Amino acid sequence: MALGLSRIERPDYSPLGRTDLTVARDRNLRLYTHAAPVMEMLYEQIVNTDSMVVLTDATGTILHSIGDDDFLSRAAKVALSPGANWSEAAKGTNAVGTALVDEVPTLVHADEHYMHANHFLTCSAAPILDPRGNILGVLDVSGDQRSYHQHTMALVKMSARMIENHWLTDDYRNVMRLHFHSRVEFIGTLMEGILAVAPDGKIVGANRGALEQLGLSGAALRMHSVNSLLGLTVGALADRFRSPLAVPTPAQTPDGRQFHVHARFNWSVWSQGSDMGEAPSRTSSQPIEEATIRTPSTPGSTAGASTSASHDAPRPSGGGLKQLQTGDAQVDTVVGKIRRVLNRDIPVLVLGETGTGKELLARAIHQDSERARQPFIAVNCASIPDTLIEAELFGYEEGAFTGARRKGSVGKIVQANGGTLFLDEIGDMPLPLQAHLLRVLQERQVTPLGSNKSVSVDVAIICATHRNLREMIEAKTFREDLYYRLNGLAVRLPSLRERTDLMALVQRILERQCPERRLSLSSEVVRLFQSYHWPGNVRQLFNVLRTAAVMAAHESVITRDHLSDDFIEDALRAAASAQASPAPAPTLSALSDMAPSVALPPSVYAPAPASALPTWPPLGGERANASPTRPTGPAPSEPPRSLQDMEIDAIRRAVEAAGGNISEASKRLGISRNTIYRKLRWQNPLGD
Template sequence: MRDDPDRGDIEPACNEPGWLAPSIQRSHERSETYGLSTSMRPDYDVLSAADLALKREQSRILCAHAAPVMETLREQIANTQSMIVLTDAEGLILHSIGDAEFLKRAEKVALSPGANWAEARQGTNAIGTAIAELRPTVVHGDQHYLAANRFLTCSSVPIFDPYGELSGVLDVTGDHHSYHQHTMALAKMSVQLIENHLFATTFRTTLQISFHERPEFLGTLMEGIAAFTSDGRFLSANRSAQFQLGLTLAGLRAHTLSSLFGLTSAQLIDNVRASLGRHLSLSLRNGHSVCANVAFRHPPSMISDSSVTQPGTTVARPRPICEERAARPRLGHLETGDPQVAAVIAKVRKVIGKDIPLLITGETGTGKERLAQAIHNDSPRHAAPFVAVNCASIPESLIESELFGYEEGAFTGAKRKGAIGKILQAHGGTLFLDEIGDMPSPLQVRLLRVLQERVVNPLGSAKSIPVDVAIICATHRDLRDMIAQGSFREDLYYRLNGLVVKLPPLRDRTDLRTVVETLLREESLSRPSTPALSVSSDVMALFERCRWPGNFRQLGNLMRTAAAMVDEDGEIRIEHLPDDFLEDVQAAAPAAGPNSTPLPGARLQEVAALAIAAAVAKHGGNVSAAARALGVSRNTIYRKMLSAPDSDASDGDA
């Protein structure tokens, strides 16, 4: 059990040849006691496919929450000759993703799903040593006990469940020649995301307090989260909460809501009601004041406030008007003057409420989910759930249980009382299946049966449950080509494409100026104390020249970044735009003609450094979050931070 917050730190790095950190030295000694020799071949005893599937089901919850985080991490380290590995608490590899060429190299030493990398099997290695030491561990090159593994550098971080028990390990492994000092920091942030997701899933029926001394850190990885019963009994707290409260998880178990925050459950509820949607100010046991949000999950019976209407409602977390509009878009909101979009919306309006399935196609980032949400909100089903499922983000081994649910005891590790699948969750409403082209073939058969017979059979159940859902699917793939290649069922395709509409990419739309103005208005609404935002003519000229490969996702990130950089007049000028965007437009300048807008070169690096510093500070030092907000790669941020004269970015965790 992990109860010592300091054990999350790793030992200082040292570049002296032959130097071994104490934990690595201890691991080498353990490897000797296991009877291993440095010259032996790696353990190639890999589980069969059936046994591995069982192990994955036993760690189903961990896999479900780790998968999207691993995908995000893969994007951040792509093309670096590396891979990402998820193991269970025993060191058994459950999943691995990464560069295809490096995955093949890793298979030669059994670094692949089904292999066990505990120290007793593979000697000193980051996965096994992190499990043995219960702390983040880097094992670099020759520090591996087995000579066969010394071409690797591995950064592993233990994953702990909300009760402090080891749940698994997240590992980033690469060629030892290309090791980057920031890899461990990325791995640690990824594990914190996974642990927070596990926390939220475990304590769904509780009172939760999210808090931090600085309000801008609420909603980020830096916020502390503590869970209590409705009568104030302590249940658990995440890593950040343990740090802020100054107690280990074991120490916190002796406390209550009253002893930690100085008020009872009833008083907290009264404060929430009186806050009118603003952050609460609470006092910790150490006397420090914090800003807090309070969430009632399946609220207790004592709460009768009309603002708490459904299980899972979050109270006292303010939402700007623009967020409300983004959460419930209507078709009218999407009409901004482009004739192609207007034609799509006109077609959609004719079939709403007529039980005709919709298939939305278009490039990534063109707004397919937003259109699906708007269709639902304008339909007779608007009061029922809108349930979105990204078929590409759920591991193949989990997507069946995610969609169809399962009965108690359907497989080892299944929840007591089973679980309701996404299809039944959408009963009466709309089921949105994004990236339908990535749905595994066996699941395509089951989905077709649901569409034809309107019933769902949960895993492990012999009963058929009637279900009433409207189906909207989306994909950026060419499903006809997939049918020709045999990777998508033709009968399912014709069942789904009652009406097929295609959203145009941003570069082909004629309403860019209107779209930009709309985004500016929404951004201004979220900043009521600042001047209204506008863009200079030079910036608009650049926008009209850009090819926008990321479409609305790229434009939205760019506008948020620029809005954070503007001066007091609120006008977005060229110096407020991210470095990568300017470089991309500059590279395309010859194709823009002789009258294209020139880009300033003298201040470009200075402007980029300021933008990056502001973004990193805003996200509490989270480089990955800053990179996403700026719409640039994390490598660009590292390069700019490391090249700055006063930079201390090299003081990484590894």
């Protein structure tokens, strides 16, 4: 009231202009880069609860939001959307504004909001602090007050802490970082404290967990050195933890608090004696040039060396995420999401049918990461007998069981130390072993079979499965706690029949199989490939082309004669079945294939007469009982149609076929619900 705000009158809800919002986002790009993947994970936990996740800057201006479509439209009516300011000066008492003032996590429920228009909301907000205690912004979950859940605030606080830890690691990646906790099993979790230590031993930064455990303010902590606080020296820590297998060391503060401490630092920088002094304090108000995110984007990049790698170790060449992009929008989206969490210590769960290239994606993630110089260890949980998988993963001592090797064996997890562990077909892991794996992931320690000694490990985790893990959780065949431990970022690789880059994939495979000669496909083979359903996905395509390339010998064109008989029979049977059944509404990928702007590269296929070109399903406006095929060009009486019109037709027909269920339509089309709403809104701005 003192600020002149009315509780009942409709306030000015006009957000920032497009230009001002762009400036605000650019100024806070580093905050957004760290927060966006965490927001995605947080939203996965609250999806379909009439809620949204909001990120604001230090002034309370909303920079980014994601949430349930229906609730986003309701929130927009009270200006809970990007560009709006939610400081107390603008909106009165609310979670975002009050968290900025009090600098503590804040819950504002229903009529606790100052303005009556916001009484339908329940908002849980937590401030995001930099390593010096300065406010960077606020992370908030807002939802319908009727769907409030007490665990929401805990999720928001954990997510804010995750962003803070990422920020600290990015700020001080070239100085020593001490990870500590009173309980050794909490090291490596969100509960751990993190201290950034300069070469002279001075403490230059800390996360919120460190301040809470030590009972000190940020200013008081920076008055200490690591020696005065924990009785340790930088030299002794460097000597002890230069080995990746070193276990945490005990330490004690002057007031008698006892901790376990593990040191992490970039050994390649340390060993070269480079300047590892205090990193500059970079807040959201500084120019974006000073807030560059150090993430290696291409193999061979020298930025961001592996934490435990020798500085002269060669970086793997070839591969990488860029090599997976051949023009398909769904794959591009997957790669884009992964790039945002690369080197952020976030586990990746890759979903998709068998043969879609899940291991190929995992190897690409490893090659583009800071761990590229370290091992990539792949374990197929479905191919190892249940009786041996525990020994294979965790290793064993000599004589641990009948048939064990002399001198024992180092397990796959220890082999991957410092690098990446890829657990393929994680859904096939035996249930008793899942509990053991969860404990290893939480404690970051492995105890080999038959041994009483634990070995500390530092691995990046990537898992993959073709199974529906949520259904397995309901059936009690997969542990829910392990699922949430592995599901940092879940991405789905589309099946080959859903992708729009089939011919680009063909071209790339042929170039790699036969680099010495240029191979192309005959028009008949192109038709077979495009009409085939590819149950084996990319793996099957690779095998078919590899066999065909060998059969073609010295010829330059792959014809039907070069394909195996079983593939031809299966493809012809599928084509006949497709012609006999009514044509479904075309997907957006099919529309993209029809667009002239994405015509197949001419080097992939040999010229064909017009009569041999493939036919397509009918477009919107034609009845379901019309002829299932038609010429590729429009009838003389039909005016040419734009790609946008064809997209709208496809979307409308898919929505109608799904009985108005937008979620189901989005799955069938392979696009998001937001895209459907946006396209239909553009077609009909009045929303009739």
